[in-house]
Amino acid sequence: MNASRSAGLRLTARSWVCYAGAATLIAAGVAARDPVPLFGAVPLLLAPIAALLAAPAGSEPLRISWRDSGEAGAVTIEGTIAVPPGLHPRELEVSLPCPPELRELAPFRCTPESGSMGFRAEWMAPAPALLSIELPRVEWRDAVGLAGRPLGVEGSPLTIERYPPEVGRLGGLRLQRTIALPGESRSRTLGEAGEFYGVRAARAEDPWRGTNWRAWARTGARYVNEFSLERTGDVLLYLDARPSSLGRQIDRELFGVSRATAIGIADAFLREKMRVGLAVFGEFVQTVPLGAGRSHRSRLRDALIAARVADTAAPAERGAVGLRRTITPGTTTILVSPLADESASQLIVHLRRRGYPTIVLSPSPIPAQLAIAPPLSEDRAVVTRIVRLYRRQQVARAWSEAPVIDWNEYWSLAGFTAFLHHGMYARRHT
Numbered sequence: 001m002n003a004s005r006s007a008g009l010r011l012t013a014r015s016w017v018c019y020a021g022a023a024t025l026i027a028a029g030v031a032a033r034d035p036v037p038l039f040g041a042v043p044l045l046l047a048p049i050a051a052l053l054a055a056p057a058g059s060e061p062l063r064i065s066w067r068d069s070g071e072a073g074a075v076t077i078e079g080t081i082a083v084p085p086g087l088h089p090r091e092l093e094v095s096l097p098c099p100p101e102l103r104e105l106a107p108f109r110c111t112p113e114s115g116s117m118g119f120r121a122e123w124m125a126p127a128p129a130l131l132s133i134e135l136p137r138v139e140w141r142d143a144v145g146l147a148g149r150p151l152g153v154e155g156s157p158l159t160i161e162r163y164p165p166e167v168g169r170l171g172g173l174r175l176q177r178t179i180a181l182p183g184e185s186r187s188r189t190l191g192e193a194g195e196f197y198g199v200r201a202a203r204a205e206d207p208w209r210g211t212n213w214r215a216w217a218r219t220g221a222r223y224v225n226e227f228s229l230e231r232t233g234d235v236l237l238y239l240d241a242r243p244s245s246l247g248r249q250i251d252r253e254l255f256g257v258s259r260a261t262a263i264g265i266a267d268a269f270l271r272e273k274m275r276v277g278l279a280v281f282g283e284f285v286q287t288v289p290l291g292a293g294r295s296h297r298s299r300l301r302d303a304l305i306a307a308r309v310a311d312t313a314a315p316a317e318r319g320a321v322g323l324r325r326t327i328t329p330g331t332t333t334i335l336v337s338p339l340a341d342e343s344a345s346q347l348i349v350h351l352r353r354r355g356y357p358t359i360v361l362s363p364s365p366i367p368a369q370l371a372i373a374p375p376l377s378e379d380r381a382v383v384t385r386i387v388r389l390y391r392r393q394q395v396a397r398a399w400s401e402a403p404v405i406d407w408n409e410y411w412s413l414a415g416f417t418a419f420l421h422h423g424m425y426a427r428r429h430t
Contacts, residue, residue, distance in 0.1 A: 008149045009055055015048035015146040051147035055140065056086050061152035062138055066119075068160055072411065073125040075102060075160055081117040081138065081153070089117045091143070092151070096121055096136040101129050101256055102160075125162045127253070127410045128260035132305050133158040159301065163264030166413040170268040170420060199223045234275045234290050236327055236356070237262045239304075240337035240344060241282040242313040250368045251309045257363050257410050258336040259304045265334065266300050277327055278303055281347070282310025285322035290331070316343050320350035329355030336361050339394050339404070348401040360404040361416055366391055367408070 022044035029037035066079025077096070083089050089112035096119065098104040106122040119136065138151045199212045202222040215223035239258050243251055266276045270292055278288040278300050288303050333356040337344045351358045366387055391406070398404045405416045 009052055010148055011048055012145055012148055015051070018044040018047055018146065047144070048146045051142040051144065054142055055147060055149055060084055061154040064135060064153050064155035066158055068158055073162055075123040075125055075162065077121040077133070077158065079119055083115055083117060087140065089113060091140055092117050093139045093141050094119050094136050098123055099131055099133065101125070101131055127257050128163045129160060129256060130260040130263050130304055131160050133160060159305070161260065161263060163260045164411050164413040166417050167264040167268045169417045170265065196225065198226050200226055234277070234331045235269050236277045236279060236331045236333045237266060238279045238281065238333050238335045239307065240335065240347065241280050241307060241309050242343070243309060243311070244338065244340035246338065246340050246365050250365055253368050254338050254363050254365060255309050259307060261413070262336060263301055263304055267297060270297055276300065277331065279323055279327065280307045281314070281319040283312045283314050285319055287323065287326045289326050313343065316346035317350050319347050320354045323356070324354060331356060333358045334361055335359070336363070338363055338365050339398050340365060345398050345401065348398060352401060358402040360398060360402050362395065362404055362406055363410065364391060364406055364408045367410070
């Protein structure tokens with residue numbers, strides 16, 4: 001068997017059952033001195049070898065096209081895997097495990113078609129989620145299931161984004177200006193957007209469409225037009241990724257909700273041509289500088305998908321000191337933190353002292369706590385009452401430093417959007 005054919009080939013558990021059965025027949029024939037069991041062991045010994053010889057030679061990677069759909073927490077993944085010549089769709093086994101953040105609603109289904117393999121997965125997101133789904137695993141199996149070989153798959157991972165629909169109402173929000181001189185700011189790009197600002201000497205990288213032909217004819221040198229754009233404000237999304245006293249499991253759940261909501265808020269502001277930055281504070285501060293546009297949204301999404309809860313909690317002051325290196329003071333800051341410990345309130349103090357006006361969006365840990373350890377029926381009301389009173393005390397303590405939105409229902413951001421549209425303006429004019 002050549003190397004290209006044998007690369008990645010393996011015997012399945014069914015083949016080893018055949019070998020075990022063959023060994024039993026051989027032992028029985030030798031003990032009884034009867035050749036009949038020996039003849040019965042021959043097919044069991046040759047069947048796995050025949051399956052290996054029937055394996056197709058090395059083929060080109062399979063190409064996949066897939067997408068996700070669904071509203072709210074429903075996640076439906078549909079896709080097609082193109083099967084090259086030499087392989088039959090019925091010989092392929094496709095598997096796509098459900099991520100731990102989601103719940104499986106229906107078994108994973110595959111449908112062999114002419115020259116392709118279709119598949120469908122139905123999942124449910126119990127809370128807002130942002131995660132990357134890796135490519136499905138595809139394996140060739142013979143008709144009996146004695147041998148297999150993994151096959152390569154070409155394609156891009158699928159990103160699942162599920163966040164509260166209320167973030168779409170943030171588009172009309174006019175933030176405070178965060179530039180040194182309020183008014184118009186110079187546009188980074190050339191074009192016919194905004195009002196005319198002036199002309200300047202052309203550079204080698206300037207496109208010809210921005211050339212001011214009259215200035216060129218008058219001076220003999222090439223000049224280009226510059227335009228001004230009005231900027232309404234800059235927004236910094238600040239995620240507290242430090243471990244807390246809530247426990248590792250609850251920290252991961254709340255941080256997953258925070259990541260998903262952050263990309264939704266960023267998307268709403270980016271659609272209004274605002275600049276958005278990102279900071280994730282674990283052991284150190286990791287930032288994505290302020291920017292705008294589709295490519296910047298991709299950078300924010302990739303940074304949020306890669307973010308994880310840190311193993312070590314850093315002092316709160318470090319989260320504000322490290323921020324000044326990349327984010328200009330005065331930027332409106334949306335801090336997403338469960339406010340589980342005193343260190344979270346200290347972080348608000350340090351951010352405000354260093355010139356970052358802060359709004360706190362705090363996902364409440366109460367739903368996650370009750371889901372992990374629900375109290376007994378007779379004590380449910382008392383325990384729930386105590387937990388909510390303690391949570392109210394934490395929120396009140398943080399309110400002395402910055403406005404706090406207590407986020408109890410993860411699929412609704414009505415309180416947050418209402419505050420940004422009304423409460424923020426009231427605070428501004430007082």
